[in-house]
Amino acid sequence: MATGDDKSEEKLWGGRFTGATDPIMEKFNASIGFDKRMWKEDITGSLAYIKAIERLGLVTAAECLSISDGLRAIYKEWESNSFVIKPFDEDIHTANERRLKELIGDAAGKLHTGRSRNDQVTVDMRLWLREAIKNIRSYLISFIQVSLSRAKRDIDVLMPGYTHLQQAQPIRWSHWVLCHATSLLRDLQRLDQTANRADELTLGSGALAGNAFGVDRQMLAKELRFSRVSSNSLDATMDRDFVIDFLYWASVTMLHLSRWAEDLIIYSSKEFGFATLADAYSTGSSLMPQKKNADSLELIRGKAGSVCGRLTGFMMSYKGLPSTYNKDLQEDKIAMFETYDSMSELLQIATGVLSTLTVHKSRCQGALTSDMLATDLAYYLVRKGIPFREAHSLSGLCVAAAEAKSVKLCDLPLVDLQAISQDFGPDVMLVWNYENSVEQYTSVGGTAKSAVLHQIDAMEKVLKE
Missing domain, CATH: 1.10.40.30 (Fumarase/aspartase (C-terminal domain))
Structure with missing residues (x-):
């Protein structure tokens, strides 16, 4: 087992190196600060992988049981927030394997047989994104359902329709609500397509050349509930199209939500007075007591720039990379996590705004000329x-x-x-x-x-x- 003084042995890649790493480089290189969010997926993938290599005789039944029990113990530590991250845990894979070795000894080293962090991280990300999309999907559906509910409730309200922000023809308020719901329904379909493209097992691709021990990847796919297996190990370790798909979905959805928010900001102004936001989704002014600001909508509109920026930023990191894995890809998780956090939060806010909105029928119809x-x-x-x-x-x-x-x-x-x-x-x-x-x-x-x-x-x- 590694000793506390031998730092190089605590790294998965430490054998080739003899000198100490610059402490600033240690911090710069580490991703544990954000990829620890995938602790559950990392353990899930490892539990499936140890079964697969036991079938090949690379670990004994006793070792497989010991490793599996150790991984489940680590799972409980993460679940209870008692897992202790140590200074040389550079990523979630290193942290979990280091802890496994502390719990069961040298047998822990067999878990990584034929596996690389290059294929490990991609399967973790796909597992994580699969669950994230389920959550996002439920929030998006809720918003669309509220839109339909409000369209039914306010169907008799007439209002001006606009082109060029100039009064054009009379329409129903419900027709305006459904206009935005229709675009969000396309976003829902696009999200399902994103989930489908991410539904591919990459574990078993190794560092880049594949698995030298003939691991049963179909068995891994079934165990981890992927519908298909990646066809090329080089592509599998470099592919982040599924991340770009998710970031693109979020960017297009944000364009739609931003336009929806812009309309409501205008319609809820004193000059229009078509609607009033609930106090729960408004703020006041530190100077002017009469003000009621639609900050919830302005923040949604503002988030569009940040979300679209993550897409373009990661695409620029991705565009010139040579084949297979490069450390530039560490940026993928930051973009994916931050985009998920933004989308899950603002979709719930948007749903709250619409469900509590007061529509003023007389003002809407009074604006007709x-x-x-x-x-x-x-x-x-x-x-x-x-x-x-x-x-x-x-x-x-x-x-x-x-x-x-x-x-x-x-x-x-x-x-x-x-x-x-x-x-x-x-x-x-x-x-x-x-x-x-x-x-x-x-x-x-x-x-x-x-x-x-x-x-x-x-x-x-x-x-x-």
Whole structure:
């Protein structure tokens, strides 16, 4: 066994080196500060691996039992927060193996037979990410479900729809809610695709050339619940596409959440007043007592930059690496862990914001103006048989006439409308109804009540599937 004075022997790679490592280099090289999060996955992978090499006769049944019992004891130490990290535990693999040797003696050294930290770390990361995605997925589904619930509850609220942040046409508030839920449903599908691409066993690839003892990788895959086995050992030890996939998923999802947050920041301002955030998701000003700030939404919007930055940052670390493992890949775990922490936190915050939001129906509908029905005026003429391009032009002339008289479009006298087109009749007054306006958009994806309910039903079916 290693002695306390022989530091080189405490390292998995210490035999070739004779000089002491610079203490600053020790700290710079170590990853135990963050990869200790994978303690459970590291032990799980080792428990499967010791079974596999026992089948090959590389350890005896007694040694396999001793190693397995030792690993389970270490598991309990981590679980109870009693595991002690020592100065020369440079990563989670070293720490667990060092502790195993303390518990059972030299037999611990057989656990690493045919295995490298290069394939060990990739299987740990894939195991960790698999569980992380399950958690993230549940948070994302909760947000979508709350969106559907709010869409049902507020379905009779009408509001202005916007393009270029200019009032455009009347829509339902629920239609706006479902707009963002639809993009998040794509994010859910993209997350499932990410999980599928990460579902590959890399253990058994060794440092780069494979396993020299013929370990049964299919058995390992079954034991660790991976659906398939990596096909090339060189690729397996260098592949971090699954991390990039996760970071990309998070970045796209954050773009969607940031836009959702931006809309709500605007809609909850005094100028708009369409909605009010619950106090639980707002903060005040240290100077102005009247202020109620949408800090929860601003933080979500701000996190988009950080999450996207981790993707681009890691891609730049990854882009020029020579084949197989390089220590640059230590950056992968930092990006993966930090992104998971951000996404799991802010998805829960976003769900809380939406579920407790107060929608002000009168303010939403009070913001509607008759000039938003200019397109409906054109549609009125289209239904009279006038080509749309001509109808569009005639409606524009009506808008100009109303502006010239400083009256609302709906208050333009019939005689003035007929001066522009004889196709305007008394029934044109039916155009000036916001409910009628939204109800004409009955096609799939429209803002009519039936179309919105169809969207909700379709999304609920997707979630159930």
